Amino acid sequence: MGQFLKGKAHVFGDDINTDYIIAGKYTKTLDYGSLASHLFEDLDPGFSKKVSPGDFIVAGENFGCGSSREQAPIAIKYAGIGAVLARSFARIFFRNAINLGVPAFVCDTRGVEAGDELEIDLSSQRVTNLRSKAVVPIKPLAPVMVGIINEGGLVPYLKKHGDFKLPD
Amino acid sequence: MGRTVIEKIISKHCGRDVTAGDFVVAEVDLAMSHDSTGPIAVEAFRKYGRGRVWDPSKVLFVLDHATPSPNERVSCLHSLLREFVSEQAIRLYEVGDGVCHQLVVEKGHVRPGDFAVGTDSHTCTYGALNALSFGIGSTDMSGVLLTGKLWLKVPEVLKIIYSGRLAPGVFAKDLMLYTIGKIGAAGADYLALEFAGEVIRNMEMSDRLTMCNMSIECGAKAGFMEADEVTLSWLEERAQGPFEPVFDDPDAAFSDLYEWDVSGLDPQVARPHSVDNVVSVGEVLGTKIQQVFIGTCTNGRLDDLRVAARILEGRKVSKDVRLLVCPASRGIMLESMKEGILPTLVEAGATVIPPGCGPCPGTHQGIPSDGERVLSTANRNFKGRMGNNRAEIFLASPATCAASALEGRIVDPREFFEGKGA
Numbered sequence: 098m099g100q101f102l103k104g105k106a107h108v109f110g111d112d113i114n115t116d117y118i119i120a121g122k123y124t125k126t127l128d129y130g131s132l133a134s135h136l137f138e139d140l141d142p143g144f145s146k147k148v149s150p151g152d153f154i155v156a157g158e159n160f161g162c163g164s165s166r167e168q169a170p171i172a173i174k175y176a177g178i179g180a181v182l183a184r185s186f187a188r189i190f191f192r193n194a195i196n197l198g199v200p201a202f203v204c205d206t207r208g209v210e211a212g213d214e215l216e217i218d219l220s221s222q223r224v225t226n227l228r229s230k231a232v233v234p235i236k237p238l239a240p241v242m243v244g245i246i247n248e249g250g251l252v253p254y255l256k257k258h259g260d261f262k263l264p265d
Numbered sequence: 266m267g268r269t270v271i272e273k274i275i276s277k278h279c280g281r282d283v284t285a286g287d288f289v290v291a292e293v294d295l296a297m298s299h300d301s302t303g304p305i306a307v308e309a310f311r312k313y314g315r316g317r318v319w320d321p322s323k324v325l326f327v328l329d330h331a332t333p334s335p336n337e338r339v340s341c342l343h344s345l346l347r348e349f350v351s352e353q354a355i356r357l358y359e360v361g362d363g364v365c366h367q368l369v370v371e372k373g374h375v376r377p378g379d380f381a382v383g384t385d386s387h388t389c390t391y392g393a394l395n396a397l398s399f400g401i402g403s404t405d406m407s408g409v410l411l412t413g414k415l416w417l418k419v420p421e422v423l424k425i426i427y428s429g430r431l432a433p434g435v436f437a438k439d440l441m442l443y444t445i446g447k448i449g450a451a452g453a454d455y456l457a458l459e460f461a462g463e464v465i466r467n468m469e470m471s472d473r474l475t476m477c478n479m480s481i482e483c484g485a486k487a488g489f490m491e492a493d494e495v496t497l498s499w500l501e502e503r504a505q506g507p508f509e510p511v512f513d514d515p516d517a518a519f520s521d522l523y524e525w526d527v528s529g530l531d532p533q534v535a536r537p538h539s540v541d542n543v544v545s546v547g548e549v550l551g552t553k554i555q556q557v558f559i560g561t562c563t564n565g566r567l568d569d570l571r572v573a574a575r576i577l578e579g580r581k582v583s584k585d586v587r588l589l590v591c592p593a594s595r596g597i598m599l600e601s602m603k604e605g606i607l608p609t610l611v612e613a614g615a616t617v618i619p620p621g622c623g624p625c626p627g628t629h630q631g632i633p634s635d636g637e638r639v640l641s642t643a644n645r646n647f648k649g650r651m652g653n654n655r656a657e658i659f660l661a662s663p664a665t666c667a668a669s670a671l672e673g674r675i676v677d678p679r680e681f682f683e684g685k686g687a
Binding site for chain 2: 111112114116117120121122124125126127138139140158159162163164165166167168170171185187188189192193196197239240241250251252255256259260261263
């Protein structure tokens, strides 16, 4: 990952559950590419065709609530989404995203409109809305999660360390 | 400062005294996975290149989400899991054995003081047995299979004390829907929910499981209760091995403490399309429905089927309604056959589905048509949840579901309980 991520915003509201991200009827597969074509289908049937690689999902509170299905962040990953930004995430989804190496950031997303170009500066941990010029900070990740995301996810992390290493 | 049940259980599983907010690596007593999220966990586990899981005796797989298999893709995923458990000497519950959460508690795989995880958000159900349990993703499960451990942040506890007495015809499902409606879908995010008070103490285990099962619907990391005589007698013939109940210290610190008198509570209904969109049944009386579903890890237990049979006995389901009944486990199905519950339901017009998740996750066995309304005892009513985003799902207790199935519209079930104690 470079220092900057830049993408176009697809905007969602509060309490977007994992059923909406990927419907249960599509989850019984290991063909992860097939999940991407059904991303957000129950909310917006044409959504997967509107997404270009690198686009961002921008949401309100409690993004990813409901089912623990990891097919939700997998669908987001295989759709080529560059990052997910939300005011808050549901606990299981957030862990799953980090474990898969899907960039997920907690920040104030109010004021972001559909189609806005956003730029994430990973070194200063800030998000700039290139339209409105608004700049918001990213809430720091728990140190253990920084360790996992720096390795590209939990599998590469455990392959390297063999066990969990909690920073002091 | 005293400690909560959660702080005590996690302390025991990470070898040091911890308090809410601490980050820990805890040892797991039970790791459960199923046919929907298990294959991804197995694929991730294979990538570590190690042969064996950390302790096969602490791992369970269950085939329940799409059983019997609706198509060849699911059949191949079932085969993948059968091969994995056979190679690893892991216990597998097969097609028709039941819903994972019912099997875990019914077969005694969780005891008070345990720490259990599962690749299903309703793993929080086992908190009714005074354990800490919650859902994790498939990749987190691959890490548990490898190390037997999980990192976590010790959650604060939101304690709710329910006083009074539920009226006849009002059940644990109504109380939990009411609670979710009050707290909201994100109201307990990152917190553990403790259910306490005389209303909980008066509940049978089936009702307690219903409460804890739906903790995740207000965002809670876990839901739990202290152990009492009901817990102990329920565990007597089931628990695999000794255990020690865990209690809050009198001076334990809670994020919040609510005290609610729920004596006047009406039957509750969650309207489409979110579980916290809750009203008293009076506000949706007369809403026409085309399908009723009684079952799931929330309300597919013997007590639930018994209540439905009591209402449906000698009556017929409306010709405009399809009533689907799914016992939560093989044991419950057998018992309900012996007790005559199942014959009563079938005579009333119910279609019985083999034990498992049934139509709840939208894969098969009762997908509603466009524009139809379903009244269900399940735990989720998200748009598309049952496989069709042009249908609507309402959630209610087994009593409200059974009574409404007779009329083809949502009714208040209390008329069936008049003059009788709860």
